[in-house]
Structure formats: structure tokens, C-alpha cells
Amino acid sequence: MKIVRRQRWLKLDNAAKIFPAARTRSWTNVFRLSVTLTEEIDPEILQKSVQDIKKRFPSICVRLSNGMFWYYIEETKDTPTVQPEGPHACMKMEFSEIKKCSVRILYYKNRISVEFFHSLTDGNGALVFIKTLAATYLENRYGIDVPHSDGVLDISVRAKGEELEDSFLKYAGKIPASRRDTDAYMHWGTPLDERFTPLVTGVLDISDIKKECSKYGVSVTTYLASVMAYAIQSIQEAEVPKRKHKKPIKIFLPVNLRNFYPSSTLRNFILFVIPAIETKYGHFEFDEIVKSFHHQIAFKLTEKNMSSIMATNVKDELNPALRVVPLFIKNIVMKAVYNLTGERKSSITISNLGNVKLPEIMDEYIERFDFILTPQCTQPNGCSIISYKGKLYISFVRKIKEPKLEQAFFTTLVKMGIHVKIESNRR
Amino acid sequence: MSYCVNCGVELAEYIKKCPLCSTEVINPNQPYDFANTPPYPEYEPITKQRVSIKTMLGILAVIFAVPIAVCLVADLSDSMLTWSGYIISSLFTIYTIIVSALVIHRRSVLLEQIFDYGAISLLLIYIEYQSKGGWLLSFALPLLGGIALSTLFVTFLAKVLNKRILTVISFASFVLGALCVLCDFLIKFNFYNSISIGWSLYPLISLTAIGTVLIVIDSNSYLKRRLAKKFFI
Numbered sequence: 001m002k003i004v005r006r007q008r009w010l011k012l013d014n015a016a017k018i019f020p021a022a023r024t025r026s027w028t029n030v031f032r033l034s035v036t037l038t039e040e041i042d043p044e045i046l047q048k049s050v051q052d053i054k055k056r057f058p059s060i061c062v063r064l065s066n067g068m069f070w071y072y073i074e075e076t077k078d079t080p081t082v083q084p085e086g087p088h089a090c091m092k093m094e095f096s097e098i099k100k101c102s103v104r105i106l107y108y109k110n111r112i113s114v115e116f117f118h119s120l121t122d123g124n125g126a127l128v129f130i131k132t133l134a135a136t137y138l139e140n141r142y143g144i145d146v147p148h149s150d151g152v153l154d155i156s157v158r159a160k161g162e163e164l165e166d167s168f169l170k171y172a173g174k175i176p177a178s179r180r181d182t183d184a185y186m187h188w189g190t191p192l193d194e195r196f197t198p199l200v201t202g203v204l205d206i207s208d209i210k211k212e213c214s215k216y217g218v219s220v221t222t223y224l225a226s227v228m229a230y231a232i233q234s235i236q237e238a239e240v241p242k243r244k245h246k247k248p249i250k251i252f253l254p255v256n257l258r259n260f261y262p263s264s265t266l267r268n269f270i271l272f273v274i275p276a277i278e279t280k281y282g283h284f285e286f287d288e289i290v291k292s293f294h295h296q297i298a299f300k301l302t303e304k305n306m307s308s309i310m311a312t313n314v315k316d317e318l319n320p321a322l323r324v325v326p327l328f329i330k331n332i333v334m335k336a337v338y339n340l341t342g343e344r345k346s347s348i349t350i351s352n353l354g355n356v357k358l359p360e361i362m363d364e365y366i367e368r369f370d371f372i373l374t375p376q377c378t379q380p381n382g383c384s385i386i387s388y389k390g391k392l393y394i395s396f397v398r399k400i401k402e403p404k405l406e407q408a409f410f411t412t413l414v415k416m417g418i419h420v421k422i423e424s425n426r427r
Numbered sequence: 428m429s430y431c432v433n434c435g436v437e438l439a440e441y442i443k444k445c446p447l448c449s450t451e452v453i454n455p456n457q458p459y460d461f462a463n464t465p466p467y468p469e470y471e472p473i474t475k476q477r478v479s480i481k482t483m484l485g486i487l488a489v490i491f492a493v494p495i496a497v498c499l500v501a502d503l504s505d506s507m508l509t510w511s512g513y514i515i516s517s518l519f520t521i522y523t524i525i526v527s528a529l530v531i532h533r534r535s536v537l538l539e540q541i542f543d544y545g546a547i548s549l550l551l552i553y554i555e556y557q558s559k560g561g562w563l564l565s566f567a568l569p570l571l572g573g574i575a576l577s578t579l580f581v582t583f584l585a586k587v588l589n590k591r592i593l594t595v596i597s598f599a600s601f602v603l604g605a606l607c608v609l610c611d612f613l614i615k616f617n618f619y620n621s622i623s624i625g626w627s628l629y630p631l632i633s634l635t636a637i638g639t640v641l642i643v644i645d646s647n648s649y650l651k652r653r654l655a656k657k658f659f660i
């Protein structure tokens with residue numbers, strides 16, 4: 001007798017709810033993680049590996065569906081098909097595509113790339129997925145045996161309940177924090193008239209950066225966020241010379257909440273801190289920014305703060321009166337509220353996934369990791385960072401023609417004596 | 428290994444132009460090697476499938492031929508062509524407008540409009556000739572001429588002089604105000620036998636005000652950027 005396995009379905013987690021509603025032409029809400037191997041990818045083995053791991057990730061190999069009141073995600077019946085990578089990174093997923101499969105698995109030369117619709121998971125959950133995919137691929141291709149550690153999951157067992165939970169609901173505090181905030185400065189340029197996403201990646205030696213960080217006694221993220229604020233300040237000084245028109249420069253830094261709570265969820269579980277400098281007060285020197293950011297981040301990044309922000313975010317979701325509003329009305333309202341309050345509150349998002357650690361046996365087959373994050377709603381650029389084997393990969397994607405920010409950011413690093421190698425998807 | 432002389436960053440081997448500042452990479456010691464394989468697929472623009480214009484014109488001709496034939500047959504049943512002339516000439520006018528949109532549009536928008544207005548005036552002349560209404564020279568043609576001149580002027584501003592969108596809109600509202608006055612005048616002159624203007628002053632004043640506001644916004648770049656950010660679609 002054949003046992004029909006029911007397709008598992010899940011509600012969207014608290015952070016994911018906004019993404020389907022707030023999709024626009026210029027806000028794709030797609031991010032990409034890539035792993036580059038030492039040899040060319042065999043698509044058939046890749047397809048088999050996807051098949052092998054699919055059941056282990058019932059919250060990632062999914063499609064988005066709409067219920068009467070909320071969206072939900074549902075396991076796909078078929079295994080996602082691997083496709084050759086096209087020239088357009090992180091293309092917008094049309095609803096018709098999201099409703100078939102909300103994840104794309106791509107290959108190009110030595111590289112496997114996975115593009116996720118942000119409702120499924122955050123960068124950390126995605127990293128577990130791509131590590132496990134790479135491990136399974138290596139096992140299938142080279143017959144090696146990869147231990148189940150460092151984020152490589154055991155695909156012979158079933159998905160664990162805690163991996164599928166919405167940790168926001170579980171760990172949210174009781175007292176909501178105030179949401180009020182002022183608008184941030186955002187540079188702008190000529191909108192791209194094509195859907196191509198220009199991508200610029202800077203490759204740095206992590207030891208160079210660490211040396212600079214220890215000079216100031218701060219973390220890599222704090223240091224790079226300060227470089228970013230300094231670069232944006234130089235753009236603002238050129239574009240908005242009048243002091244009274246200046247708006248604060250705010251850097252949106254996603255925070256992995258798994259570092260605060262014992263959660264092993266593979267779904268979204270991130271919040272953010274937004275260190276800022278008020279450029280109305282005058283020109284900030286770099287060391288002023290570093291010091292200020294270091295303290296601002298330490299001040300905001302506490303468990304109590306995080307739990308109260310979570311409480312604010314889940315409050316509306318738990319309100320019974322709001323829950324019964326039909327989905328299409330929710331969409332309109334959420335979009336409007338988001339456009340009014342959303343990402344205008346920060347100048348840019350920098351998502352740092354940190355240093356990728358793998359089981360030792362995998363290291364000799366793998367060259368590098370890349371992480372690409374598309375720009376948030378109204379922001380002109382997206383910036384994402386990942387590091388592996390002593391190299392730091394800083395990727396910029398933009399939706400304006402001018403690479404102002406990329407240039408300002410990387411030349412700032414160069415002036416600080418850090419060697420930067422630039423790559424791009426345009427030659 | 429080449430560096431950008433402007434930014435000071437090292438550039439990957441396959442790069443010909445600095446992605447940050449567009450400065451070309453010229454390294455006499457290391458000419459560009461086309462064997463370098465870039466880590467991303469070659470860029471191709473996203474193209475949409477297009478139906479050829481000839482097929483479209485053919486299909487349209489068939490679509491228009493059917494009602495024309497039906498009208499002719501129905502009208503000929505009492506052995507004289509009477510009402511079908513109006514329908515056929517209107518259909519011809521519509522067809523010419525569609526053809527000009529498909530064929531002439533890509534060459535010149537101005538020429539397309541001239542062509543369209545020509546077709547419409549031919550239709551008007553035909554109706555006047557058939558119905559002997561006596562309104563063509565004193566009313567219809569001056570009004571059509573006014574409309575034609577205004578749209579041609581606005582198109583000229585937008586497409587030929589490439590003025591900014593706000594400038595174009597403000598001039599369009601000035602012209603629209605003037606058109607209201609013309610229309611008002613012609614109606615009064617033709618049907619009430621008086622040389623005066625009345626209601627058209629209200630749209631004239633408000634459209635002029637809107638146009639002026641837009642010109643002011645257009646000349647203030649800070650205000651404009653702010654508005655563009657707030658209202659982008």
C-alpha cells in the first residue's frame with residue numbers, strides 16, 4: 001500500500017508577513033546565497049542532491065499560497081528544478097512563480113546559487129540550507145562522508161519541530177516598544193530602466209580588516225557600518241550642502257536573534273539595530289563615527305530591547321479584530337503602512353552573515369561563498385557581507401545607474417590602507 | 428593584476444572598465460586577455476516577443492472589413508447607399524489612426540499626429556458634405572485646428588526639445604486653458620451669435636495657476652527630489 005504523504009503547510013512567520021504584501025517592481029525581496037566549488041557543477045548530481053534534501057527542509061522547498069485571511073507556505077509536491085544561472089541576479093519573483101516554488105536553485109560553472117523569497121527564511125536559515133545542499137552534493141559527487149556539524153543537517157531524519165517554529169511568537173516580550181522614529185537620509189540617482197541588477201563585489205582580506213578593528217576595539221560589523229556611514233556622509237555633503245536640509249544617516253543592521261535565544265528555527269528570526277549619526281550637527285570624523293556606533297549598538301543590542309521590539313511586531317498579528325480582515329484588504333493596508341513607515345527610517349541595510357564554518361572535510365572542495373541582498377523598498381542599494389577562508393566578500397546591488405555608494409565605500413577602505421579587489425557582473 | 432588609477436582598487440582580471448568609476452583599464456604590461464572567464468553569465472537584455480507589424484495590420488484589415496461588408500450589404504438592400512457611408516468613413520478613419528500609431532509612431536510622433544488630424548478632418552469634411560450642416564468652416568475646423576496645434580506644441584516640447592516632464596505638464600495646462608477659451612468662444616459665436624467668453628475663464632484661471640505652480644516646483648531641484656521620492660510609482 002502506498003502511503004500518501006500530506007503536504008505540510010505553515011503560517012508565515014511574523015517578519016515574513018510583510019514581504020508578499022509589500023512587493024513592488026523595484027523591491028524584489030529576493031536574496032541569493034552562492035557556494036563556489038573547485039570543479040564545474042554537474043546539474044544532474046545537483047538535481048539529485050536537491051531531491052535528497054528536499055524533505056528535510058519543509059519550510060524552504062515551498063510555494064506561497066493565499067488563504068482567506070493570511071498567506072501561508074506549503075511544501076511543493078515536486079522537487080524544485082535546478083536551472084542554469086541567467087545574467088540577471090535576484091530577479092523579481094512574479095506571483096505566478098512564487099506560487100509554484102518560492103526558491104530557485106541555479107548553477108553556473110563552479111557555482112551553486114540559491115535564491116530565496118524572503119518570506120521563507122533569513123540569511124542564517126538559508127545558510128544552513130545551502131551548506132546541507134553543498135554537503136549532499138559533495139557526498140553524491142565525490143563519495144565523501146560529511147559529518148553533521150557546523151550547520152550541515154542530517155538529511156536522513158525528519159525536520160524537527162523547533163526548526164519550523166515562528167520564534168518571534170515564542171520569545172516576544174510583554175511590553176511593546178515605541179515605533180516612532182525619524183526619517184533617514186537616502187542618496188538617490190537615475191533609476192535603472194532595465195531589470196538588470198548591477199552587482200559589485202569587493203574582496204578583502206579578513207586579517208586587514210581585523211587589524212583595523214582592533215585599532216578601534218570594535219567588531220567587523222561595527223567597523224564596516226561606520227565605513228558605510230562615513231561614505232554616505234561624503235555623498236550627502238556633496239548632494240545636500242545646506243545644513244538644515246540634512247537628515248540623519250542611519251544604518252540598518254539585521255541582528256540574528258538566534259544569538260540571543262536558544263532557537264534553531266530555519267525561518268525568519270532577525271531583528272535589527274539602527275545606529276545613526278545626525279549630520280546636522282556637523283562633519284563627523286571617522287573615529288567619531290566608530291566610537292559612537294560601537295556604543296549605540298551595545299546600548300540597543302540587549303535581550304530586553306529585542307523582546308520588546310518583537311512584542312510590538314507580533315501585537316498586531318495577534319489582534320483578533322485584525323486577523324479576520326480579508327487578505328486583500330490586509331495587503332493594501334500593510335503596503336500603505338509599510339510605505340509610510342518602512343525603510344525610509346534607514347539609509348541602507350548591511351546584512352553580515354559572518355564567517356562561514358564548515359565541517360573540515362568540505363573545505364578542500366569549496367572555494368568561496370557569496371551573499372547578495374537586493375535593496376530594501378525605497379533604498380537605492382543593498383549591501384551584504386559574508387566571509388570564508390580568510391576572505392571577506394562585500395556585495396553591493398543597486399537599482400540606480402550610478403555606483404556612487406560603492407565607489408565612496410570602497411575608496412574609503414582603500415584610503416584606510418585596506419586592499420580591495422573588485423569584481424562585477426558587468427565586464 | 429590591474430588597479431583602477433582613479434579609485435585605487437584592484438580589479439578582477441576579466442574587467443575592462445572600473446565598475447566604480449567607469450575608468451578604462453589600460454595596463455600596457457598586461458593587455459586584456461579575452462580568455463579570462465568572468466564569474467557571471469554574459470549580460471543579455473530581457474526581450475519580449477513581438478508580433479510583426481505586417482501581421483497585425485493584416486488582422487486589423489480583416490476585422491475592419493467584416494462590418495464594412497455587412498453595412499454595405501444591408502444598406503444596398505434598398506438599392507441606394509445612405510447611412511452606411513458614415514459608418515464606413517468612420518471605420519476608415521479609425522483604421523488610419525491605428526495604422527499611423529503602428530507604422531508612423533516609431534519614426535516621428537509629430538508626423539503621426541499630423542496624419543491623424545488629417546484623417547479626422549477628411550471625415551468631418553465628408554460628414555459636412557453629406558449632411559450640409561454648415562458648421563465645418565466656422566466651428567469644427569477651427570476647433571480641430573486649435574486642438575491639433577496644442578497637442579503638436581506639447582509633443583514638440585516633450586519629444587523634440589526633450590523638456591522635463593513638469594515643464595511639459597505645465598505648458599500643457601496653459602494650452603488646455605487657452606483651448607477652453609477657444610471652445611467657449613466658438614460655441615458662443617456659432618450658436619448664440621455673440622462675440623464673448625463666459626465659463627471658460629474658470630478653467631483658464633485654475634489651469635494657469637496649476638501650470639505656474641508646476642513651473643515653480645520644476646525650477647526648485649530640492650523640492651522636486653523630495654516630491655519625486657514621496658510619489659514615485
Ligand SMILES: [Zn+2]
Binds near residue numbers: 431433435447449
Ligand atoms: Zn575606478
